[in-house]
Amino acid sequence: MNRKALLVEDDNAIATVIRSALEDEGFAVDSCDSIAERDRLLAGDGYGVMLTDVMLTDGDGIATLGAVREAYPDMPVIILSAQNTLDTAVRATSGGAFEYFPKPFDLDELVRAACQAVANRKSSDAQSEEPGDGLPLIGRSTAMQEVYRLISRLLGNDLSVLVLGESGTGKELVAEAIHQLGKRKSGPFVALNAAAIPRELIESELFGHEKGAFTGATARSVGKFEQAHGGTLFLDEIGDMPAEAQTRLLRALQSGRIRRVGGSEEIAVDVRIVAATNRDLAPMIASGMFREDLFYRLNVVPIRLPPLRDRQDDIEPLARHFLARAADDGLPRRGLSREAAALLARQPWRGNVRELQNFVYRAALLARQDEIDAATIKELLVDDGDMGSAEQPADFAATVERWLTQQQFGEGVLYHEALAQFERPLMRHALRRTGGNQLKAAQLLGINRNTLRKRLGELDIDPEHYTQG
Numbered sequence: 001m002n003r004k005a006l007l008v009e010d011d012n013a014i015a016t017v018i019r020s021a022l023e024d025e026g027f028a029v030d031s032c033d034s035i036a037e038r039d040r041l042l043a044g045d046g047y048g049v050m051l052t053d054v055m056l057t058d059g060d061g062i063a064t065l066g067a068v069r070e071a072y073p074d075m076p077v078i079i080l081s082a083q084n085t086l087d088t089a090v091r092a093t094s095g096g097a098f099e100y101f102p103k104p105f106d107l108d109e110l111v112r113a114a115c116q117a118v119a120n121r122k123s124s125d126a127q128s129e130e131p132g133d134g135l136p137l138i139g140r141s142t143a144m145q146e147v148y149r150l151i152s153r154l155l156g157n158d159l160s161v162l163v164l165g166e167s168g169t170g171k172e173l174v175a176e177a178i179h180q181l182g183k184r185k186s187g188p189f190v191a192l193n194a195a196a197i198p199r200e201l202i203e204s205e206l207f208g209h210e211k212g213a214f215t216g217a218t219a220r221s222v223g224k225f226e227q228a229h230g231g232t233l234f235l236d237e238i239g240d241m242p243a244e245a246q247t248r249l250l251r252a253l254q255s256g257r258i259r260r261v262g263g264s265e266e267i268a269v270d271v272r273i274v275a276a277t278n279r280d281l282a283p284m285i286a287s288g289m290f291r292e293d294l295f296y297r298l299n300v301v302p303i304r305l306p307p308l309r310d311r312q313d314d315i316e317p318l319a320r321h322f323l324a325r326a327a328d329d330g331l332p333r334r335g336l337s338r339e340a341a342a343l344l345a346r347q348p349w350r351g352n353v354r355e356l357q358n359f360v361y362r363a364a365l366l367a368r369q370d371e372i373d374a375a376t377i378k379e380l381l382v383d384d385g386d387m388g389s390a391e392q393p394a395d396f397a398a399t400v401e402r403w404l405t406q407q408q409f410g411e412g413v414l415y416h417e418a419l420a421q422f423e424r425p426l427m428r429h430a431l432r433r434t435g436g437n438q439l440k441a442a443q444l445l446g447i448n449r450n451t452l453r454k455r456l457g458e459l460d461i462d463p464e465h466y467t468q469g
């Protein structure tokens, strides 16, 4: 095992700490602070591993990584970076880095990675994809860096991914990033929201149907699986998938083949699955509502998106990002004062990034000065009242209209799908407020108890889920 390490780091303090930790593990360490010196040392000696910072005294360590990998293909490279963006993580891993450590990092983990790198030198899974551009995810909190690390590891393979997180945390955006940056980027990205579709239509949406398969099937229809062939299928709200559809989905994933509803032909499909849910699947598995075998199929790589309130550092960059986007969308271009940003960072954002985004758009529209100040934020928060995520009626309609234009509804189901989108949170809200008591929930809603029960069944909402105690 070659325990000679080259450390390229222009921060002396960090270099000293890393060097002594590596030496404690039996490494012989050479160090330098520039690309020129790095190349000179590399040419002279056979190193077992190189650890390098990104920003060096004479340039970008990742930009020149390709040449290093070409000249020394067997030498694993570990990247240390203070530029903790998705872009850096992707550039590092797609440039062939063995590991990527956002700063500040855990020294023990770094040393462990160096040991592992020299131990399995030959097995480094270098990837050759071009790094993507237009990277969509904002936020440099520790939690998001972990997300970027995972995404960058998923680009060269087709492993199934399960994205977990509350509503509005960015699950769909993560799915899109995995698709856009990965090797399937030239294929389609197709999304299906299991909570938005009446349960009797889900299988036909997923797998398509033949003409005459059921009443209303007046023509053959191609399902989302076939549409996603060669690309990625994003299965949103997977926890809302009815039992029969779960079984059929599992069969499709196991065999790589589907059959249209009412059809007999087996059709081979090549799709990468990214699923997402805001529900806790463990109790659903325990109570038999979600198939355990399907869970394991989907959960090959879990990605957890914490609620926005647990990554406060991301709030200001997100708010500034949305202000820029609002200006691109034709709203007045606004700045944000430091106090206003600090106030935003302290809000609970129960609707997560989506709620922050809507709030920032509203602030951009309604602010009276070029710079949004803390007073404006306070006023708008008061308008929101206790609801936190409530919107002004006019704004709400605009949001719904914008949302509708972004959906890919199946032909002939728009009305049901769109209404279910509203009805589902409404039912959940009523059940939550009444602790799962259906009689009280029906009274609160002002509808008949039997109607409530029927709709809960159709929407696949389990009132038990909301019972207290």
Ligand SMILES: Nc1ncnc2c1ncn2[C@@H]1O[C@H](COP(=O)(O)OP(=O)(O)OP(=O)(O)O)[C@@H](O)[C@H]1O
Binding pocket: 136, 137, 138, 139, 165, 166, 167, 168, 169, 170, 171, 172, 173, 174, 236, 276, 278, 318, 353, 354, 357
């Ligand atoms: N990290 C982020 N950077 C930039 N925009 C974000 C980020 N996270 C979320 N958003 C934006 O917030 C909104 C909600 O995100 P998204 O739809 O991906 O959430 P979700 O978790 O899939 O929500 P749901 O569970 O309700 O479907 C979108 O407009 C998305 O573009």
